[in-house]
Amino acid sequence: MHQRYSQAASQTEKSQIIDEVVKMLGYNRKYAIYVLNNPIPAKKPAKKRSKPLKYLEALPAIQLVWEALDYPCAERLHPVLLSTAELLASHGELLLTPQIREQLARISRPTLARRIAKWRSPKPKRTLPHPKPGSRLRSKVPIECYAWNENRPGALEVDLVEHHGGSSLGHFAYTITVVDVVTGYSPAEPSLAAARPPSFAS
Template sequence: MMNMQSRNQYLVELRIEYLKTKSRKKQGELLDEAEKRTMLNRKYLMDKLRPKSNLDKIASERKKRKQYYDNSVKPALIEMWRIFDCPCGSRLKTSLEDETDRLRSLDELQCSDVVAAKLKQMGSATIDRKLKHTKQIELARKKYGKKHPLLYQSILVKVFAEQNRNILGNIQIDLVEHCGASASGQFVNTLTATDISSGWTEQSAVMGKSQENTYFGINNVRQRRPFLWKEMHSDGGIEFINDHLYRYSVRIGLGFSRSRPYKKNDNCLVEQKNNTHVRKLVGYLRYDTQEEQNILNDLYNNELRLYKNFFSPVIKLVLKERAGGKIRRVYDKPKTPYQRIMESSEISES
């Protein structure tokens, strides 16, 4: 079935042929065909096919209906929406009816009597329609808005190709959540720190994602290091990009860089360890007690640390080249992280 736009386009073309035809019989046949296609009344079609009809009207020139809830109402509506914690139209409608006069008397809402009367009359569907654009702006601001822009500008962005894999001490760090099916409340997180040259990995279980707990976790894994940390590289989460951790890196002379937003490949090696060292062993259940945190830390400090760093060989990408439509990768001989560290020229024999 035709919509209005396609139907009018069809009638415009038909009108040219209809007005050129002098035979009444032929015009009748054209009307029969149009009646069948458009499902319109015959008399209405004859009015449409006149030399001058509403088919010639341009949509932009049509007289628009005057809005009852015009732009004078919208600022007050948005203010009320924010006062009542951004509810849906059905909930806000009740608040508008009951609280508009009270908020005006307390000088919390500045609007005229006319606007106040319109707010109390407004239906839930109208409220949602008027607030649609404002809600879209708020969502975009939450998703793409800058967080601590000055601090983010102070920390260098590095892609994976810019991170030096030939020297020890360049560390990628990340947090793995153990929240189960619900992210509400406090729960244990695993802090993973991986050296991108040797593959040496240290881990620590911290409660929550607070700046202080993340700092203690980083300091804990750093104290167990067999070599000097030169730079740490994290994602853009506020658990890492904060003044507390930035001042710590400056105080001890530790380099600090971050990934691009939504680009996990900039932190790809530690993302691999999140799977092989954490998820495959710990799983996806929720851990939110001190006892469970202590059990994880005992595992990370002893058996898992020794096994992964001293007895589990890893391979390292040496060369990657494109041959036609395929990418050829060359890897070196598998070695444990301990062997790679001992073979490094940066480790003294003593």
């Protein structure tokens, strides 16, 4: 409207433009004339202030610990970050200054996850098959889900598997799998077991 008003050739044309502004915007006529002669400058979009990155000094140490532990996720790395860094420093693999030690102890898990997401892991991504909803296999296998909030190593999940080929008679092996839910450490220990046929009293 301002452009049309400034290029108007006659007072009649300017008056028509003023009438349009008053009708569309509900301005007072004198205020409409003032705005057309002095347009309000458009507001510039506010610039987003970029926050300075924290823990820059500790990033090389974090990456070294991440690689030493075989590229774990932030949930598993965060509880053992400082202790593993201290272990690497004791073997001369890492220079651990008081500033780096403080940053390793202070960094939060979400911040650690954002830092790790920018690094490339050489481990291939595992894709698990998703069964179709309502499949016969899924309906026959009981699954219990529960929430855990452990953040210290030592909470274990244990699974026992019998390798007997469908029969519990004779000699066969057990596999005991123990998984630390925080660090992901998973040793497997096989053991030999023997089962006797059941005896029935007459």
